[in-house]
Amino acid sequence: MHTKQCDVADRSQRETLYEWALKEYPNLNVLVNNAGIQKEIDFKKGTEELFVDGDEIELNFQAPVHLSALFTPHLMKQPEAAIVQVTSGLAFNPLAVYPVYCATKAALHSFSLTLRHQLRDTSVEVIEMAPPMVDTGLNQKSRDKQGLTYRGISSEExxxxxxxxxxxxxxxxxxxxxxxxxxxxxxDYDRLFEQMNTQEN
Ligand SMILES: NC(=O)c1ccc[n+]([C@@H]2O[C@H](COP(=O)([O-])OP(=O)(O)OC[C@H]3O[C@@H](n4cnc5c(N)ncnc54)[C@H](OP(=O)(O)O)[C@@H]3O)[C@@H](O)[C@H]2O)c1
Structure with missing residues (x-):
């Protein structure tokens, strides 16, 4: 495995990553947009928490959209290619403590549908990975704070x-x-929303 460090929340670093990837791997045929962060944000505090510890809109949505646009023309020249967008089960039903996170994943789900349609006659498949809760490093701070004993299924599963x-x-x-x-x-959605977002959270 070869790696290149890149802050994908930074537009110019995304462009540098794209140029590097094509120079090093001219036959590259898969883009996986996996990077993501999840934050508790309380809008009663105004903008206080909005941009602390990263910008979810830039990283979770703007980055995959920009990277998809950068790589698509190259991927279309490959005999078989794919773009994998990592969304979430929360794209379909949001948790109110993560208001922006859920909105970015719903947006990325929508974008996956339209990108797939646009690329339907090309060699590029658009695959959406929408995991349930998985026990990873994601937002451990919030999971600890909520006292969650269940941390999701394992990555392997x-x-x-x-x-x-x-x-x-x-x-x-x-x-x-x-x-x-x-x-x-x-x-069902309305009922699930009530179940997932109680008066306590
Ligand atoms: N775990 C879950 O329950 C769950 C459920 C549904 C969807 N997802 C989604 O799955 C994806 C992967 O998350 P995970 O669960 O594996 O969480 P994770 O362990 O926290 O991994 C997040 C990954 O994103 C990378 N990243 C964060 N900010 C970045 C930046 N500015 N530039 C480049 N890379 C950055 C991290 O890289 P570094 O390690 O270098 O910081 C790390 O590799 C995310 O999109 C997440 O929303 C997770």
Whole structure:
């Protein structure tokens, strides 16, 4: 594995990454937009928490949109290619303590649908990875604060689910729990929102 450090929240670093990647790997055929942060934001405090510890809109949404635009013309020249967008189950039903995070993932889900449609006659597949809660380094501060004992499924379990989904030719890969959310009716969504966002959180 070869790596290059890049702050993908920085537009000029994204451009440098793109130029480096194509120079080093002219046959590159997959872009995975994985980087993301998740923050608790209380809008009753105004802008106090909005930009502390990173800008979720820039990193979770602007970066994958820009990188997709940069790489698409190159990917279209490859016989087989893919763009993987990492969204979340929270794209379908938001948790109010993470208001901007959930909105960026819903936006990236929407963008995945339209990008897939635009690229339907090309060699580029657009695959959406929408994990449930997975036990990773994501926002441990908030998970500790909420006293969550359940930290989600393991990365290995989700990766296996994702690989199985790829083999089956799925373009949107979640897990059983999120699939339930994805297929919910409007009434189910309202009920789930009430369940997920109680008076306590
Ligand atoms: N864990 C979950 O429950 C869950 C559920 C649904 C969706 N997701 C999504 O899955 C993706 C991966 O998250 P994770 O769970 O693996 O969390 P994680 O362990 O916190 O990993 C986040 C990754 O994003 C990278 N990153 C953060 N800011 C960056 C920046 N400015 N530039 C470049 N890279 C940056 C981090 O790199 P460094 O290590 O170098 O900082 C790290 O590799 C995210 O998009 C997240 O929203 C996670």
């Amino acid at each position: 989700y990766v296996q689910y994702f690989l199985d989904g790829l083999k089956e030719g799925k373009q949107e890969i979640t897990n059983e729990r999120v699939e339930g959310l994805r297929d919910a009716t409007r009434a």
